[in-house]
Amino acid sequence: MTYRELGKTRLKVSRLCFGALTMGPLQANLLPERGGELIEHAFARGINFVDTAQFYQSYRHIGHGLKKAGGDMIVCSKTYAYTREQALEAVDEARRLLDRDVIEIFLLHEQESEFTFKGHMQALEALYGLKSRGVIRAVGASTHHIAAVKAATALGLDVIHPLINIKGLGIVDGTREEMEAALYSAHNAGIGIYTMKALGGGNLFSSADECFKYVLSLPFADSIAVGMQSVEEIDANVNYFENLRFDEADIARLNNKKRRILVEDWCTGCGNCRAACGQNAMRLDGGRAVCDPAACILCGYCSGHCPMWAIKII
Ligand code: SF4
Ligand code: SF4
Numbered sequence: 246m247t248y249r250e251l252g253k254t255r256l257k258v259s260r261l262c263f264g265a266l267t268m269g270p271l272q273a274n275l276l277p278e279r280g281g282e283l284i285e286h287a288f289a290r291g292i293n294f295v296d297t298a299q300f301y302q303s304y305r306h307i308g309h310g311l312k313k314a315g316g317d318m319i320v321c322s323k324t325y326a327y328t329r330e331q332a333l334e335a336v337d338e339a340r341r342l343l344d345r346d347v348i349e350i351f352l353l354h355e356q357e358s359e360f361t362f363k364g365h366m367q368a369l370e371a372l373y374g375l376k377s378r379g380v381i382r383a384v385g386a387s388t389h390h391i392a393a394v395k396a397a398t399a400l401g402l403d404v405i406h407p408l409i410n411i412k413g414l415g416i417v418d419g420t421r422e423e424m425e426a427a428l429y430s431a432h433n434a435g436i437g438i439y440t441m442k443a444l445g446g447g448n449l450f451s452s453a454d455e456c457f458k459y460v461l462s463l464p465f466a467d468s469i470a471v472g473m474q475s476v477e478e479i480d481a482n483v484n485y486f487e488n489l490r491f492d493e494a495d496i497a498r499l500n501n502k503k504r505r506i507l508v509e510d511w512c513t514g515c516g517n518c519r520a521a522c523g524q525n526a527m528r529l530d531g532g533r534a535v536c537d538p539a540a541c542i543l544c545g546y547c548s549g550h551c552p553m554w555a556i557k558i559i
Contacts, residue, residue, distance in 0.1 A: 246291030246487060249467040252437025254383040254403050256319050256349055258294040258468045260461070261486045262439055263287045263479075265295055267472030269303035271545040272558045275474065277305035284310020286476050288318060290483045296406070296439070296470040298323035298354055298387075299335050300549055304342035311343060321350035321406070321439075323387055324368065332368035336375055349382045350404055351375070355523070355546075356386040357417075359396040369400075383437070389523055391419045394427040397436070404437040406470070408542075411452075411459040414445040415542035417523055425463070432465030439468035446543030447504040447558075454496075457485055504543055506536040509555040518547035518556060 248257045267273055268280040275283075284295065284307055295310075295318060297303050304322075311318055320343065324335035339348050351372050353365050362369065372384045385404030386397045397405050407428060413421030432438055443460040444453055460469050473479050481495040491499070514532040521527075526540035527547055534547075534556070548556035 246483065248293070250437075251350075251383070251439065251467045252403060252432075253435045254350070254437050256383065256437070258319055258439065259292045260468050261292050261482055262294040262296050262321075262468045262470040263292050264441070264470040264472035265297040265303040265307055266301045266545060267474050268306055269301045271301060271548050272472070273474045275306065277309050280306025281309020281311075281313070283473065283476065283479065284318075285313040287473070287479050287483075288314035290479060292479070292483065293317055294319045294321070294439070294468055296321050296441075298352075299338065300325065300354065300546075302549075304339060308343045311345065319349045320345070321352065321404070322348055323352040323354035323406075325354045326368035326371075327365055329367045329371040332371035333375070336372070336380060340380075347380060347382065351381045351384060352404065352406055353386045356388045356393040356397065357390045357523075358392040359399070361393065362386070362396050362400060385437070387441070389415055389417050391416065391424050391427045394424065394431055398427070398431040398434050401434070402436060404439070405431050406439055406441055408442045409440050409460065409463070409466075410443050410445050410449060411456050412445060412449065414448060415442055415524060415544075428463070428465045437467050438465050439470055440466050441470050442542060442544070443469050443471060446541075447502070448538075448541075448543065450499045450502045450504075453499045454485075454491060458489065461486070461489070504558055505538060506541055506543065506547075507557045507559050508534045508536065509553075509557070511553055512551075512555040513553055515552065517550045517552065521547050521550035 268275045322339045326332040383403035385402045387406035389408040512533045519527040
């Protein structure tokens, strides 16, 4: 495993970051103990960086793993907080459930532009206040939007967690090339960058080799978060990051792997999922939610907004 400085944060992170969305209740719904075993295995394989969020509900999984992996794991979490109080509570919750005093990185979740940053400014200032007290070590934002990368650069945040992949799948407001240009500027300004959705949320499994090659070639990508749900996935991805190739068995497994959204019969047609989807992939038809697989990046955000727990990624 290779490691890079994450911008100017002084945090040295593995190039492969463990994406913890996929193990939690929004996706695989693993038992916390099982999730902890995966974190422990990832750490043993050289991964020292975990990406999570308040919304993912995977703190308990990570907490189990950290107990065994020890204090050298770098954790990044995110919050949708608008107010100071919400931001402080979000960081407190993470510290409590992860059973650690310091959360290395905290991000504003899913920013879209300078305007959403304005709406979250109280929360952002609260995060910077915690940074000055040493409770967190870096502050940033996650985004699927080029406009938010530009706004985060103008604000001089420490870290950006942007969506980018070889097809530009999921970038809401422009092309892959435009996102690359914005990220080059952010990187040149000293901002740490770790990317998401290298495999398009699972849509690009069959071209994983090409996808990883692309994202690993981006000079601004200090680390790459990849969602993992099993020891086999961790081993395959670590091997790829170390040797730049998959073995035959991994290629066969990836080719057979296809994930999709399932909307259960008990959907009430409330429309919350449609409103939550930044990709316009959900519509209502005949009083039920229907997902457009061509637009869906399998981020799982809709499922967290469903009051009926009617959305699953299978
Ligand atoms: S439908 Fe759900 S999983 Fe698909 S892109 Fe929209 S929010 Fe994400
Ligand atoms: S949020 Fe859940 S219940 Fe509401 S429309 Fe979507 S799937 Fe159906």
